[in-house]
Amino acid sequence: MNRVYFVGAGPGDPDLITLRGAAVLGGCRAVFTFAPLDQTFAGLINGRPVYDPYDFDFEDLLVRVDELLESGDVVFLQPGDLTFFSPFQALIENLGDKVEVVPGVGSANAASALLKRTLNLSGVCTRTILVSSRALAEVPGAPSLEELAKPGATLLIYMNHYPLAELVSRLRSGYGRNEPIALAHRIGLPGQKLFLGTLDDILDRAGDCELFDQKGRADLTLFIVGEALTAKPDQDWWDQRRQKVRRQRG
Numbered sequence: 352m353n354r355v356y357f358v359g360a361g362p363g364d365p366d367l368i369t370l371r372g373a374a375v376l377g378g379c380r381a382v383f384t385f386a387p388l389d390q391t392f393a394g395l396i397n398g399r400p401v402y403d404p405y406d407f408d409f410e411d412l413l414v415r416v417d418e419l420l421e422s423g424d425v426v427f428l429q430p431g432d433l434t435f436f437s438p439f440q441a442l443i444e445n446l447g448d449k450v451e452v453v454p455g456v457g458s459a460n461a462a463s464a465l466l467k468r469t470l471n472l473s474g475v476c477t478r479t480i481l482v483s484s485r486a487l488a489e490v491p492g493a494p495s496l497e498e499l500a501k502p503g504a505t506l507l508i509y510m511n512h513y514p515l516a517e518l519v520s521r522l523r524s525g526y527g528r529n530e531p532i533a534l535a536h537r538i539g540l541p542g543q544k545l546f547l548g549t550l551d552d553i554l555d556r557a558g559d560c561e562l563f564d565q566k567g568r569a570d571l572t573l574f575i576v577g578e579a580l581t582a583k584p585d586q587d588w589w590d591q592r593r594q595k596v597r598r599q600r601g
């Protein structure tokens with residue numbers, strides 16, 4: 352039976368797809384994806400037909416996928432992977448047993464690598480919260496960004512829809528103090544930029560960064576806020592952990 356693969360592309364750099372993802376992409380009949388992945392993965396797509404899933408309404412998309420399945424496997428190449436904020440869940444439910452999901456490097460993983468920081472530094476951070484500012488603002492009864500932005504929390508903000516000055520002001524009011532912030536813009540893509548600063552100076556540091564595309568939609572930027580970004584790790588923690596591990600091993 353031919354299959355529909357939902358392949359995690361990673362942040363955009365084709366070197367960051369998994370071996371399984373690359374193999375599936377290399378053997379498929381057609382690819383559904385969108386910019387910029389259609390360009391950065393052009394080598395692996397290698398001339399196969401590429402469709403933008405947003406060119407189809409839901410029913411037509413299912414019909415088109417079924418037609419393509421008659422002559423081979425179909426790949427949905429998605430940013431990061433399915434784990435967070437994927438638009439494809441309803442499609443996956445509908446396609447049922449035909450689906451296989453191939454994990455990938457999420458933008459959170461890629462940002463952590465770029466920063467060379469673990470995002471829940473022990474002893475500093477008690478929680479890491481992944482949010483979409485837009486979803487918080489749209490869903491009645493959801494906590495506000497200000498309510499989630501508290502000392503001890505690392506916030507990962509996807510799909511930010513606020514101008515940077517407004518985002519910073521909301522975070523300042525939530526944390527109630529200055530906090531480190533990083534803007535990881537277009538990770539693994541042409542134009543990649545990483546801005547590091549604090550809520551007090553990030554506007555000056557990132558002033559010229561284009562966070563919204565020409566249509567006013569949030570461009571590819573992941574915002575990371577919280578002490579875990581800069582706090583000095585406690586070196587004693589390593590020895591305490593090592594002792595514990597050795598006790599457990601007997």
Ligand SMILES: C[S@@+](CC[C@H](N)C(=O)[O-])C[C@H]1O[C@@H](n2cnc3c(N)ncnc32)[C@H](O)[C@@H]1O
Pocket residue numbers: 362363430431432433434435436437438456457458459508509510511535536537538539540569570571572573574
């Ligand atoms: C619809 S979500 C998809 C997230 C994806 N499933 C993941 O885990 O990376 C799109 C948001 O992910 C973040 N994102 C995805 N790719 C990115 C990249 N290459 N650089 C920076 N942020 C990225 C941005 O916050 C963007 O608004």
